[in-house]
Amino acid sequence: MRESSLAVWVVSAGSWALACGGAPLPADPAPESATPAPRRANLGYDCAEVPGKPPPAPLKKQYTGVAAKARCDREVFTIMGGVKHFLGVECSYCHDETDYAKMTHRKHVANWMARELIPALEKKKGGELWCNDCHMVDGKGTAKILRQPRDARWAAEWMATHLVEDLQAAGEKPLRCKSCHGGNPGTPEFQKKIILTDRLPVKRTAEPPPPEALDAGAD
Numbered sequence: 492m493r494e495s496s497l498a499v500w501v502v503s504a505g506s507w508a509l510a511c512g513g514a515p516l517p518a519d520p521a522p523e524s525a526t527p528a529p530r531r532a533n534l535g536y537d538c539a540e541v542p543g544k545p546p547p548a549p550l551k552k553q554y555t556g557v558a559a560k561a562r563c564d565r566e567v568f569t570i571m572g573g574v575k576h577f578l579g580v581e582c583s584y585c586h587d588e589t590d591y592a593k594m595t596h597r598k599h600v601a602n603w604m605a606r607e608l609i610p611a612l613e614k615k616k617g618g619e620l621w622c623n624d625c626h627m628v629d630g631k632g633t634a635k636i637l638r639q640p641r642d643a644r645w646a647a648e649w650m651a652t653h654l655v656e657d658l659q660a661a662g663e664k665p666l667r668c669k670s671c672h673g674g675n676p677g678t679p680e681f682q683k684k685i686i687l688t689d690r691l692p693v694k695r696t697a698e699p700p701p702p703e704a705l706d707a708g709a710d
Contacts, residue, residue, distance in 0.1 A: 537562075537563060537565040537566040537569050538562040538563035538565065538566055547563040547564070547565055548563060548564040548565065549563060549564065550562070550563060550564055550567070551564060554567070555602070555606060556598075556601065556602025556603075556605045556606050557570065557571070557574055557601050557602055557605045558570050558571065559605065559606070573621075573622070573623075574601070574622055575632075576632055577621075577622040577623040577626045577627055577632050578622065578626050578632050578633070578634040579626075579631060579632025579633055579634060580632070580634050584597060584634065585597040585598045585601055586598065599687065600686055600687065603686065603687050604622075604686075607689075607691060608691065609621070610661065610693075611660065611661050611691040611692050611693040612658045612659070612660065612661060612666070612692070613658065613659050613660070613661050613662075613663065614657065614658060614659075615656075615657060615658065615659050616657075620658070624657075624658075625653070625654075636649065637649060647676070650668075654666070655667075655668075660692035660693055661692070661693045662693065664692065664693075666692060668681075669681075670691075670692035671685050671690050671691060671692060672685070672690070673690060
């Protein structure tokens with residue numbers, strides 16, 4: 492696996508229009524109906540108090556995984572909506588729709604990534620690391636970034652051209668194959684399985700939360 496430090500990720504190419512002769516005529520103003528609808532006005536302000544309105548509902552419980560940064564009940568849904576978008580899935584992909592609070596394997600994986608994997612990594616260019624940094628592939632939310640069924644050749648390429656090049660271990664430490672896999676590909680030490688293990692570049696010392704605190708989304 493190549494272990495260079497060049498950052499490679501999705502690059503959007505801009506288009507340039509070339510004009511000949513005199514200055515171009517000003518474009519006609521777009522009709523009101525063509526104006527794109529604004530994003531939710533309260534995005535990022537779910538927990539802000541608004542004069543004349545009831546205060547935001549408090550958290551029903553303290554989350555430790557995907558929704559750990561939620562400050563009020565509404566923000567849990569905003570966080571989960573972002574995860575849904577970044578993975579390109581419906582709520583039922585992780586949740587049992589008959590019992591949203593019920594733990595499922597995919598919720599367990601999502602919480603492990605948020606609580607264990609993400610804090611063990613950093614973006615080389617700085618900024619907060621989150622689901623979209625790996626799960627948005629060519630601008631599209633992708634749950635199975637290593638493909639389904641797993642494509643070993645693509646997995647090696649993705650890890651070499653994105654994971655190792657764009658990310659580093661927490662504390663600005665270089666990220667190597669053996670940082671998680673225990674050894675280089677083809678060696679006896681190499682371990683394929685990383686998800687839901689403690690094979691991470693930065694070992695966590697915190698005690699695991701109790702099972703009842705593992706819910707990845709809203710009740």
